[in-house]
Amino acid sequence: MKFIKSLIGNTTDNNKISYGLLALRIFISVLLMTHGFGKISNYEVLSTKFPDFLGIGSEWNLILVILAEIGCSILIILGLFTRLSTLPIMFSMIIAAFIAHAADPFSVKEMAILYLGLFTFILYTGAGKFSIDYLITKRK
Numbered sequence: 001m002k003f004i005k006s007l008i009g010n011t012t013d014n015n016k017i018s019y020g021l022l023a024l025r026i027f028i029s030v031l032l033m034t035h036g037f038g039k040i041s042n043y044e045v046l047s048t049k050f051p052d053f054l055g056i057g058s059e060w061n062l063i064l065v066i067l068a069e070i071g072c073s074i075l076i077i078l079g080l081f082t083r084l085s086t087l088p089i090m091f092s093m094i095i096a097a098f099i100a101h102a103a104d105p106f107s108v109k110e111m112a113i114l115y116l117g118l119f120t121f122i123l124y125t126g127a128g129k130f131s132i133d134y135l136i137t138k139r140k
Contacts, residue, residue, distance in 0.1 A: 014129060015129065017128065018128035018129035018130050019128075019130065020128075021122070021125060021126075021127060021128035021130075022079075022127075022128060022130045022131070024118070024121075024122070025076050025077055025079065025082070025122060025127060025128075025131075026077050028115065028118045028119070028122075029073035029074070029076045029077045030073070030077070032069050032073050032089065032115060033069060033070050033073045033074075035069050036065075036066050036068075036069030036070035036073070037070070039062060039065065039066050039069070040066060040070075043062070046058075046062050047059040047062050050062040050065075051100050053095050053099055053100070064088070064092075065092050067088070068088035068089050068091070068092045069089065069092070072085040072086070072088050072089050073085075073089070076089075076119075076122065076127075078131070078132055079127035079128070079130065079131020079132045079133050079134065080131070080132040080133060081133070082122065082126060082127035082131060082133050083122075083123050083126055083127075083133075086119045086120070086122050086123040087123070089115065089119050090116055090119050090120060090123065093112045093113070093115045093116040093119070094116060096109075096112040097109040097112035097113050097116060
């Protein structure tokens with residue numbers, strides 16, 4: 001009976017919430033990293049034709065997106081500078097969804113919008129107790 005109640009109601013157990021945030025951070029960051037690794041493996045081709053939305057050249061735009069998708073994802077998995085690390089990812093997802101794929105059907109933009117929503121959630125909630133951020137703030 002207790003198990004059924006735990007499935008139906010809300011939880012105020014901080015450990016359960018933090019485990020959920022940890023699972024979400026790892027899950028979506030690993031998924032996003034696969035996109036970054038795909039860009040690395042096709043770097044030669046993409047570096048010449050990647051959209052130049054920031055006016056710094058195709059190659060530098062590609063490098064920044066790879067850093068966001070891989071570097072920031074690693075920081076989010078570790079829970080280090082979590083909220084700050086979501087910002088480059090969110091910025092690249094906004095550009096992908098609403099500028100790069102503005103004329104495309106929703107099915108093409110859907111993944112970028114989904115990532116944008118999930119990383120916005122992490123920006124709002126933070127990393128939770130199972131993170132380096134928590135260890136840093138706990139010591140102060």
